[in-house]
Amino acid sequence: MAKLILSLDGQTVREYLIDKERITIGRRPSNDIQIDNLAVSGEHAVITTILNDSFLEDMDSTNGTLVNGEPVKKHYLQNDDVIEIGKYRLTYFTGQAAAAPEAEPQDFERTMIIRSSPLAAKPAPVEEPVAASHASTQPVSRYEEVRTDEEEPAPAPAAAAVKPEENQPVAAIQILTGANAGKELELTKTLTSLGKPGVQVAVITRRPQGYFITHVQGESFPMVNGQTLDAQAHVLNDHDVIELAGIKMEFFFK
Amino acid sequence: MSLDRALEIVTVTHPGMVRSHNEDAVVADAARGFAVLADGMGGYNAGEVASGIAVNLISEGLRAGLDAGGRSQLDMGALLREQAVKANGVIYQTAQSQPQCAGMGTTLVMALFHDNRIFTAHVGDSRLYRLRGEELAQITRDHSLLQDQIDSGMITPEAARLSHNRNLVTRALGVDPQVEVALGEHEVRPGDIYLLCSDGLNDMVEDEDIRLTLTVMGPNLPLAAEQLIQMANDNGGRDNVSVILVKVVQDFAAPRNAWSRLLSWLGL
Numbered sequence: 001m002a003k004l005i006l007s008l009d010g011q012t013v014r015e016y017l018i019d020k021e022r023i024t025i026g027r028r029p030s031n032d033i034q035i036d037n038l039a040v041s042g043e044h045a046v047i048t049t050i051l052n053d054s055f056l057e058d059m060d061s062t063n064g065t066l067v068n069g070e071p072v073k074k075h076y077l078q079n080d081d082v083i084e085i086g087k088y089r090l091t092y093f094t095g096q097a098a099a100a101p102e103a104e105p106q107d108f109e110r111t112m113i114i115r116s117s118p119l120a121a122k123p124a125p126v127e128e129p130v131a132a133s134h135a136s137t138q139p140v141s142r143y144e145e146v147r148t149d150e151e152e153p154a155p156a157p158a159a160a161a162v163k164p165e166e167n168q169p170v171a172a173i174q175i176l177t178g179a180n181a182g183k184e185l186e187l188t189k190t191l192t193s194l195g196k197p198g199v200q201v202a203v204i205t206r207r208p209q210g211y212f213i214t215h216v217q218g219e220s221f222p223m224v225n226g227q228t229l230d231a232q233a234h235v236l237n238d239h240d241v242i243e244l245a246g247i248k249m250e251f252f253f254k
Numbered sequence: 255m256s257l258d259r260a261l262e263i264v265t266v267t268h269p270g271m272v273r274s275h276n277e278d279a280v281v282a283d284a285a286r287g288f289a290v291l292a293d294g295m296g297g298y299n300a301g302e303v304a305s306g307i308a309v310n311l312i313s314e315g316l317r318a319g320l321d322a323g324g325r326s327q328l329d330m331g332a333l334l335r336e337q338a339v340k341a342n343g344v345i346y347q348t349a350q351s352q353p354q355c356a357g358m359g360t361t362l363v364m365a366l367f368h369d370n371r372i373f374t375a376h377v378g379d380s381r382l383y384r385l386r387g388e389e390l391a392q393i394t395r396d397h398s399l400l401q402d403q404i405d406s407g408m409i410t411p412e413a414a415r416l417s418h419n420r421n422l423v424t425r426a427l428g429v430d431p432q433v434e435v436a437l438g439e440h441e442v443r444p445g446d447i448y449l450l451c452s453d454g455l456n457d458m459v460e461d462e463d464i465r466l467t468l469t470v471m472g473p474n475l476p477l478a479a480e481q482l483i484q485m486a487n488d489n490g491g492r493d494n495v496s497v498i499l500v501k502v503v504q505d506f507a508a509p510r511n512a513w514s515r516l517l518s519w520l521g522l
Contacts, residue, residue, distance in 0.1 A: 048408075050399065052418035055408050076413045111295045111379070111453065111493075113359050113426045114399060190463045190485065193470040203470050205481065207488050217473040 002054060004047075004083075005091045006033065013088075018054060023047045025085065026059075039063050039086030047077070054092065056083060169253045171211050173204070176241070176248040186254070187211060195222075200245040204236065211236045211251070218245075257287035257367055260506035264499045265289070266479045270454055271491030277301035278452045278496040279309040279360075286320050287367035287506070288313070289498045292360045293380050293452040295426070296349075300358035304345050304428050308360045311344060312337045316366065326508045330366050331437045334375035338362060338427065338435045345428025359426035363394060363450050365500065369508035372448065374438040378423045381456055383464065384440075385447040385472065390465035393438060397425035420457060446502045447472055451482075454495030458486040468499075475499050 002018040016023070016033055025033040026044040035044070041061035048055045054077040058065040066084040067075045075081075083090040173185045173194070185192070187204055193216070195201040200218030204211055212233040215221045221229045223243040224236070236242075240251045263284045269276040277294035279302070292308040294301030315337040319328070341362075349355045361378025374382055379396040395401060399422040403409040409417065427433055447468050455464070463485055471478035479499050486495040 050403070050419065051422065053403070053409075074408070076409050076416075078416070111293065111361075111421045111423060113295065113429050114422050114424060189466060191466050191470050191481070197473070201470075201473065205484075207484070214477065215474075216471055216477060 002049070002052075002092065002094045004033070005093070006035070007089045007091065008087060018047065018049050021049055023049070025090070026061075033090070035085060035088050037086050037088065040088070044085055045083075052094070053077075061085075168206070168208070168210075171206075171236070171251060171253050173242070174250045174252070176250055178247045180247075194242070194249070195245045202242075202244055204251075205233070209235075213242060213251075256285045257506055258285045260502065260504050261287055261367060262475055262501040262503055263289060264475045264479045265497070266483050267496035268483045268487065268491075268494065270494050271487050273494055275299055275302060276494045277305055278454070278494040279305035280450075280496050280498055281309040281313040282498055282500075283313065283317065286317060288316050288320075288365065289448075289450055289500055290316075290362070290364040291380055291450045291452060291496055291498055292362050292427075293378070293454075293494070293496070294358065294360040295423075296358040300349070300355040301360070303348070303355055304358040304360040307345050307348065308341045308362055308427055311341045312362075312364065315340060325368070328368075330368050330371075330373040331375075331439060334364060334366055334373055335435045335437060338364075338375055338377065339433060342427045342433040343431070346431055349428055359428040361423060361452070362427050365448060365450060367442065367500070367502075367506065370442050370505050372440050372442050374440070375435050376438075377425045377427055377433060377435055379453050381449075381451055381453075383449040383451070383461075385449070385465065385468040386443065386445070388465070388469050390461060390468065392461075393440065394436070396423075397436070398423050421453075442502055442505075444502050444504050447475075447478075448500040448502075449482075450498040450500075452494060452496045454491075454493035455482060455486050455497055457493065458489045458491065458495070472501065475501055 004016045004018065006013040006016065023033060024031045024043060024046050025035065026042050027036060027040040028042045043059045044061040045056060045058050045065050048057065056067065056072065056075045056077055058073050063086060064071050066072065067081055077092045079092065079094040081092045083092065171187045173187065175181055175183045187206060190206050192204045193201055194204065200220060201216040202213055202222045203216055204213050212235055213222060213224065214233040215229060215231060223229065224234055224240050236251045238253050242249050242251060261284050263282040265280040265282050267276060267278050267280050279292045282289040290309045290312050292305035294305030316333065319333045345358065345360065349358050361380040363376040363380040363382050364374065365382060366373040374393060376382065376394045377397060379398045381396065382393045384391050384393055399419045400414055400417055402424065404411055404414055425434060449468065459482065464482065467478055467481050471481055479497050482497050483495055
């Protein structure tokens with residue numbers, strides 16, 4: 001269970017377990033964490049906890065709340081965060097050592113169902129039931145709504161995963177023939193496409209095991225060191241020569 | 255009318271790198287123009303029972319509904335909801351009556367193509383994305399605690415990446431006698447690629463890499479699907495991962511009969 005350690009001038013005053021959904025902090029005795037100091041407002045701040053996540057909110061206190069030295073109104077607490085209220089400090093510990101998601105036991109990641117969200121907030125009505133009387137000539141209303149949504153920072157909680165390629169040597173392609181001869185292209189993306197769309201396209205994929213070339217489109221398949229590839233991905237070695245759509249290029253590690 | 259020539263569909267499902275069981279299930283029918291994906295959960299192995307019931311019942315129900323005739327008169331949204339509600343009831347009853355299935359449930363995302371439109375229904379955190387041109391858009395909104403936290407402003411999308419609550423869905427099929435199904439309807443254009451996926455994909459692969467894969471490998475749809483699975487597994491493959499890709503090859507306006515042509519000519 002997560003906990004808060006209250007300290008003053010480096011001396012621990014008390015330890016509080018976060019054992020309920022709402023923990024109030026303030027000068028009045030009614031608070032869960034009472035700090036009897038005039039710099040602290042009657043109802044100073046509140047910590048809301050939903051399962052494993054805790055959120056700190058300043059309740060418009062007179063002197064404000066700092067987290068790690070920065071004033072905050074609302075803050076999603078992370079392990080080791082230091083909350084400053086007046087001269088007092090509250091240090092937040094999740095109780096999960098090295099709380100990285102990838103380090104947790106497998107069962108923790110299993111999807112679970114919760115009956116009703118503890119939050120009252122209804123998801124925005126982007127794709128709520130469509131009215132039954134939808135004439136086929138009507139303009140595309142739904143589409144427009146979705147589009148405006150995209151303008152905001154995309155809600156894409158993707159990939160907390162470590163990217164294994166990050167400590168991989170960077171490779172590049174140098175064009176050997178044709179109008180672009182001599183040009184170099186660093187293969188920094190997960191996928192790099194080569195060739196002419198509609199004619200012949202191949203991609204180089206960057207994987208933890210190395211770089212691979214795969215045929216995507218076109219009647220003829222790419223060649224590596226004079227050998228025509230089949231539909232399978234082919235691992236690339238330093239100084240391999242790729243031939244594609246009449247252009248030769250060299251693959252090499254930088 | 256068969257949609258075979260208008261739609262190219264590829265389905266792939268993989269247990270991932272960590273789990274021994276695959277609790278995801280996928281079904282697609284290009285001729286009738288639909289795709290269904292479910293991500294089961296709960297019980298020891300009951301998750302795959304729940305997702306299996308969902309895709310089998312729903313695909314059977316959709317086939318029967320679409321083949322009954324009068325496709326142009328059908329309310330597609332109502333048809334999708336009816337099938338989801340029916341599957342919910344069967345999974346719920348099974349979970350109640352079979353002790354080994356207690357607590358099972360499944361997410362659901364499905365797409366039905368008709369008259370140059372896509373009709374969608376979903377429950378839980380399985381997603382539908384659309385690639386149009388080079389732009390990737392997430393069409394469905396997860397029914398998850400994390401999404402609720404983002405919506406209510408408690409947490410920013412950036413902070414959401416660090417959340418411990420990634421795996422909590424607020425809606426699923428088979429958990430309660432009733433279920434609220436989210437429906438959507440959108441215009442479709444030739445060249446669009448639709449991606450239905452379980453969270454094993456979008457938890458492991460960033461949206462930008464999904465976009466890049468669909469953009470670059472779109473002309474070779476089976477290869478694109480394999481690449482998505484491979485990226486999820488290369489990044490750790492901590493969950494089952496499933497994708498259904500639907501490419502709109504040409505338009506598929508529903509044929510209009512003489513009577514409806516006359517009515518539209520009269521401006522009715």
